Amino acid sequence: MSVKPVAIHKDKELPVEYLRECFSYEPETGVLTWKSRPEHHFSHSSRADGGFNKRFAGKAAGSVMARGYLWITLCGKPHFAHRIAWAVYYGEYPDGVIDHSNGVKTDNRISNLVLSTPGENSRNQKLRVNNKSGQMGVFQRKDNGRFRCFIQGDGKRIWLGTYDTIEEAISVRKEAEKRFGYHENHGR
Incomplete structure (x- = not known):
């Protein structure tokens, strides 16, 4: 089976439909969980059946990066978990910067994610x-x-x-x- 190409937007963000095939999002906890991904996400069907899905489906997605944010590697590129959470929840990417209102960079509850400008975001630093x-x-x-x-x-x-x-x-x-x-x- 051939891989269905994923169009990456100019700002390197993946289509929301693709993200929704990959993740479920719990807005009260902020946790993104890997779904069992369809075969067309992989270059070989055995990767989905015997590799990725067996290892990751049903588990929390993301790792803490050096700057303290959660990030997720998808399609060979790192993506901020808070931007994915926003896109999955609202059905579109934020038009601007997302601020973690309480300052905890791994707290991706939707109530903690606030749309802001870079200037506003700089007024909420540790x-x-x-x-x-x-x-x-x-x-x-x-x-x-x-x-x-x-x-x-x-x-x-x-x-x-x-x-x-x-x-x-x-x-x-x-x-x-x-x-x-x-x-x-x-x-x-």
Whole structure:
């Protein structure tokens, strides 16, 4: 049997119909489960009958990648599980970036997946591991020991001032986060 070619969209995403042949999705848990895939997904029918389907059908799909997201290899290419979940659930790919509202990159419950822009997504980040102050956008100056803070807004870095205490700098930064529409979980 010959393989039915799968057309990959310009943005390297597979057709939703194909995804629905591959996965079932549980929106309350966020788990994508491999279905028993049809023979036309494989170059040899024995791969479906004796290989892939026996090993994977009925099991959760995906592995955690280095950046912390779940990804799934399909048609020889990696795909983000959250984008597949969205497409299977809604019947189309998101027109934009998907943000994990609670910041947990492996939590693909539909209630945790929020359509956003790259700018909105950047306002819901975890605290970086190399952050020394414990607060995003706040750092201690080496020359005088005072605390300086800034925020990204309107596409540029905005300096918010220099303060004697870290508490003052954090307070000013938190107010700026509210003003610029940062997510309440930003910097967690």
